[in-house]
Amino acid sequence: MTPFKLTEELLDNIAGLIDAQSDDALINLMKEVHFADVAEIANELDEEQATYLIKLLDSDKTSDVLTELDEDVREAILNNLSSKEIAGELEELDTDDAADIVGELPKEIVQEVISEIEDKEHARNIVDLLRYDENSAGGLMAKELVKVNENWTVLRCVKEMRAQAENVTRVHSIYVVDDEEKLKGRLSLKDLLTTSTTNPIKNVYIPKVDSVNVNEKPEEVAKIMSKYDLEAIPVVDEIGRLVGRITIDDIVDVIREEAEKDYQLAAGISQDVEADDSIWILTRARLPWLFLGLLGGLGAAAIMGGFEEMISNHAILFFFTPLIAAMAGNVGVQSSAIIVQGLANDDLKGSISNRLVKEMFLALLNGIILAVVLLFFTWVWKGTFITALAISISLIAVIVVAGIIGTFTPLFLHKRGIDPAIATGPFITTSNDIFGILIYFTIAKVLLGI
Known part of the structure; x- marks a missing residue:
């Protein structure tokens, strides 16, 4: 079977048939098209054309099409259907899908739609499902068995x-x-x-x-x-x-849906959004974490301001600040991602303390390897061993602390009933940036005797 591909030519042909009201040609064209592909077509048509297509085709096909449509397209089409027409679509669906659609209808027409369903047992089952929380097994189940x-x-x-x-x-x-x-x-x-x-x-x-x-x-x-x-x-x-x-x-x-939500949380988007949402909705979803990043940057700048004299006398420390911050953020995200994945798959075994100890030694090993490379690079570049040593030891400490924070934070959030996926995004990166810079300059100040 050749995979369906919606081309501009096909879409223009379908739109032309709809505008010309060539019903027989349109029905014949859509006869062998899978309902999921019909939904893809309807998503690309304008509201009137999509509604025309849904009304033209048989309910045994269009009912499944409705379940596959984008939410805003489905809402627009349902607004253009009568209560009897909606009821006809619901009768062809399993009760779980029918209940999902009824749950999206305006409250003032729900009762009217339900009363138009001829199969009264089907109608009762739909009503029964509507009483369950949508975020529960009851809201997910179907009555057909x-x-x-x-x-x-x-x-x-x-x-x-x-x-x-x-x-x-x-x-x-x-x-x-x-x-x-x-x-x-x-x-x-x-x-x-x-x-x-x-x-x-x-x-x-x-x-x-x-x-x-x-x-x-x-x-x-x-x-x-x-x-x-x-x-x-x-x-x-x-x-x-x-x-x-x-x-x-x-x-x-x-x-x-859970993977999409976790991915958005990890990217610093605080609510479920799609690319086609309005600018205002997208802004509200992104701004909180961007604001947190701004506060984190200001905090890092304030910390560096406290070491202004040391930076003036040892400018090389300033050059390695982005490296330290980046390594802290990267290690923290790696650690938290592993924990979040383990929590999601329910395969995280052992106590929190054992997990923290394991992550600490893992971070320590990685830190030592990277620090050795950095030590030789800095020593050869600038020729000051003590400064290179201070930067390298700081890197080890920063990586160890970042690993511990990246491990502990999602575990703590999970215990508190908060989605731990939030720990793999800007939250963990920002916190590790701040701690990393503070640790970096503090260790450098001690080792350089400033």
Whole structure:
């Protein structure tokens, strides 16, 4: 299959067909185009053209297109659809995707849209999902699944499964519940097919099944599914009743969104933004950390001002200030990045003290190697051994301290419930710059006897 590529020529052709209202030609052109590619096309069209395209195509395709659209494009299109048209799109979607779209609608039309959904059970399931926090397993799950009662016979189980499977896009697992809907286990299709049709399910099912609570954080759900290589995981409420399931495609979205957020935090962007956002939104996201960097620079300048006389007498110290600051920032970011990654993957083992000691010795080894190179370079360049020694020893101390700060800070933030990814950005760089310069000039002053 050749990957879809949206060219200017194709986009102009589609826009021309829409403007000319050549419906038959447009339908024929879009017939074999995947819904994700249709969404890519709609994102590039203007609002009226995108709406026309969505209204023209069948709901079984456009419903999935809506889930793939950029949020602002989807909002614009939904504003141009009637409540009945929106309801028609929602009926084609799984409940989790439908609930996500309903959650984006203006509150004043939500009830009207829900009432237009002809499948009342589907509507009730959507409403049920809306009551969960979007940042929870309940807000992530879908209601579509296949479940059987432990007291049913194999024959009845097969009949019920056939009926339920009609409403499930993909059957990952068959879950077993008791009369109170509490999750008891899972059912192997092989065991189901090789046992007597009169045998009760309670004699066949596998009692061991991984599940998550409705209030579990999506990040924790992602860790569990990743650890056990699960394609789907059942969700239970506070008393153990089976209420839904989360599938791997939803978890991939969680992982991607979390990675994007961490990347932006590491780059010093304090809120979720995109390149197409307004200048004001982008400014608000970037300015706080830029302001922190400004304060850090002023702090470093103030520290250097306190050593003004020493810098005047030993100008070479000034030349190496950017190197010291850069090494402090780089080492701190490296250390914090490793810790943040370990926390994210939940594979950080051992106590904090052991981790700090390990990082200290690692930084010390790196510092000594780099300091030896710097010592010979400075000695050959300027011919003053004591000055070269002072700068080199300062570099070792700065690298060790930066490594400790870079290790401790994300661990501390994690303990406080703050996203540790923030420690890999300007926060750690700025703090290490200040400490690095202070340590550098203090050690140089002592060793040079000033």
